[in-house]
Amino acid sequence: SQQGEEDPQALSIQEGENATMNCSYKTSINNLQWYRQNSGRGLVHLILIRSNEREKHSGRLRVTLDTSKKSSSLLITASRAADTASYFCAPYSGGYQKVTFGTGTKLQVIP
Amino acid sequence: GAVVSQHPSWVICKSGTSVKIECRSLDFQATTMFWYRQFPKQSLMLMATSNEGSKATYEQGVEKDKFLINHASLTLSTLTVTSAHPEDSSFYICSAQNPTTDTQYFGPGTRLTVL
Numbered sequence: 001s002q003q004g005e006e007d008p009q010a011l012s013i014q015e016g017e018n019a020t021m022n023c024s025y026k027t028s029i030n031n032l033q034w035y036r037q038n039s040g041r042g043l044v045h046l047i048l049i050r051s052n053e054r055e056k057h058s059g060r061l062r063v064t065l066d067t068s069k070k071s072s073s074l075l076i077t078a079s080r081a082a083d084t085a086s087y088f089c090a091p092y093s094g095g096y097q098k099v100t101f102g103t104g105t106k107l108q109v110i111p
Numbered sequence: 112g113a114v115v116s117q118h119p120s121w122v123i124c125k126s127g128t129s130v131k132i133e134c135r136s137l138d139f140q141a142t143t144m145f146w147y148r149q150f151p152k153q154s155l156m157l158m159a160t161s162n163e164g165s166k167a168t169y170e171q172g173v174e175k176d177k178f179l180i181n182h183a184s185l186t187l188s189t190l191t192v193t194s195a196h197p198e199d200s201s202f203y204i205c206s207a208q209n210p211t212t213d214t215q216y217f218g219p220g221t222r223l224t225v226l
Contacts (some may be wrong), residue, residue: 015209030214041220043220088155094212096160099145099206101155102154104153
């Protein structure tokens with residue numbers, strides 16, 4: 001199975017600032033996804049980046065992938081209070097491999 | 112848009128009753144789906160792998176007789192929590208494997224509260 005580990009575990013920033021969180025994984029991947037989870041709510045898919053991609057943008061989100069370092073980062077620019085949530089990465093190795101989640105990064109954006 | 116749906120999104124039931132949760136892949140046929148559970152303030156823990164047309168594979172410590180999984184079609188897997196107890200209250204999330212793109216997509220989750 002493949003497990004993602006997010007870092008830092010918690011992050012507190014002021015509204016308008018940028019937030020960066022990182023994900024590390026152990027074995028080679030087919031793709032990696034980032035999800036957001038608001039407290040007590042379900043997972044919301046944010047972005048998928050494939051192993052042959054290095055960077056991907058979606059609105060205020062920028063995801064990078066460094067397969068040589070087995071790491072990915074999620075950057076949220078101009079953060080808003082509504083971005084307060086936990087963020088999880090899901091690295092996927094392909095071939096029906098199981099995905100094991102880390103504890104996520106808990107982001108708090110202070111208005 | 113969402114490619115994996117779950118129903119219901121939340122459910123409250125009495126202790127001792129059984130609850131069925133559905134996971135559907137909307138845009139593709141999924142021979143393999145996965146079920147996860149998340150307790151408050153904890154991460155998602157894999158419970159079982161659901162294979163279409165065959166028995167599910169359960170992770171260590173997950174009771175197969177309590178958490179019945181049926182993957183009867185290529186777009187639907189169901190998780191039935193039998194004789195639910197308050198300690199089964201949790202967030203249940205499924206994922207579906209798209210074999211064409213070799214990608215897993217996660218559903219939004221179902222919150223189960225057992226009184």
